[in-house]
Amino acid sequence: MRIVVLTGGIGGAKFLVGVRAHARAIGAEVTAVVNVGDDVRMHGLQICPDLDSVMYTLGGAHDPERGWGRVGETWVVKQELAAYGVEPSWFGLGDKDTATHLVRTQMLTAGYPLSQVTAALCERWKPGLTMLPATDDRLETHVVVDVEGERKAIHFQEWWVRYRGDLPTHRFVFVGADAAKPAPGVIDAIAGADVVLLAPSNPVVSIAPILAVEPIREAIATGRAPVVGVSPIIGTSPVRGMADKCLATLGVEVSAAGVGGLYAARRDNGLLDGWLVDTSDAGAEVPGVPTRAVPLWMSSEEATAHMVADALALAGVA
Template structure:
């Protein structure tokens, strides 16, 4: 999972769907109090969301693995689905920029780049610190091997999916699974649907297009759902060994979300 909390909150029916993260009907009393005391408040966690972080940090500091803590938090919120982190070892996405005065190395943690700086800085490079020493969390490789379908959601291929692929053994598991592997492009035309995926893809040498997404997943991706405006990419995708599924991929309401989910499952089984 690229975002354990958002997925858990969504499955528990607690997600703030308007923002796409955090909890519905959240309050920010702790953040307001911290700001009143002169501390930084750019990392905008609500009160109940902060409770999740406090409990998780306490259990991790006590020596419990992230996968076990994740399962406990999911059960406490009534989530029966299996939610797995990619690894129990820490992997941190780092962004190299040349734009930030006063930062000698130029490296920022991803949340500093994305939240504090609002993804406004030029991106020179991206690194996944700790990935080389990480191992897949218990159950992750088996889940990929035993899946009926593997779906790569329309997340940022560099900072959401990229860290997962950087953990040794996970690309091999995607190669080895007998399940169809289908992705949904987060790019329409030459621009991301949302967020800084374009700048991050360019920093990794990928074209900002559905074709660039396919290149990032080449070798293990069987098919890619692309927007109707990118239907002409079918031949180029085929040259990469990837079948295209053409649909309206913009999820502007719940009905369109459900419709796209059906397209994905039908496309995987085609």
């Protein structure tokens, strides 16, 4: 059994812990295709928040309280940068994180593609599955907003971290997506997959940037593997993060049905062969998509692994 998961950062990382657990139980191989739209260069460092969240979480080194970054993190570098008065000062650059970014940036500068850099970093973290960035090319999510009456495009990190999404927001732009090629291994993984899962990540800024790489969307939409998505919305709230603000920008209802409709049925030029929603959303309907309601709170590795088993069952591969 070969499982491909499209995923963002923190929520997706938590989901992957369950995927890994279930995959071990049934002897399956897992490839995670990770969003790079959040990636940003700051203070000369190439920062990949989603890749790092997945890597740290699967490596058991993430901070479960704060959600992002490393457990036992310290903040000397950040404080010193602030003392120098250099911007941006709103970004959470931990000392442990800084070392990761230094290794990554130096390898990128030396000419290694992000996928190889990620593989090198994973030699330390041993995530227990194959982690691939969606693309080795530049693909950055920017957000068209009004700031003090002026319309401009800011980097997603600025929108997310600095402004907490609290700006008049018009749209999301995936800069570089048109020219971006799938990272080596991504298309092969999809072509060879027995099932493709969409993690309960933010559909607008975590999953959509991956699908904005057209050959990836194409490979999934036309591939033989059934595609099952897991709703990131329970009731009217995101499981975590700010998917509600992102969905509002697109005019999509903040509900399991709303997100399912965004991905849409394969027969409607969408992706879904199945849509997993929480038991509390048992009535949610997505035209043309078989839906199943199961507990979606990722309260433990076991609970999450059970969700994954449910997703595979819905896909007809378990």
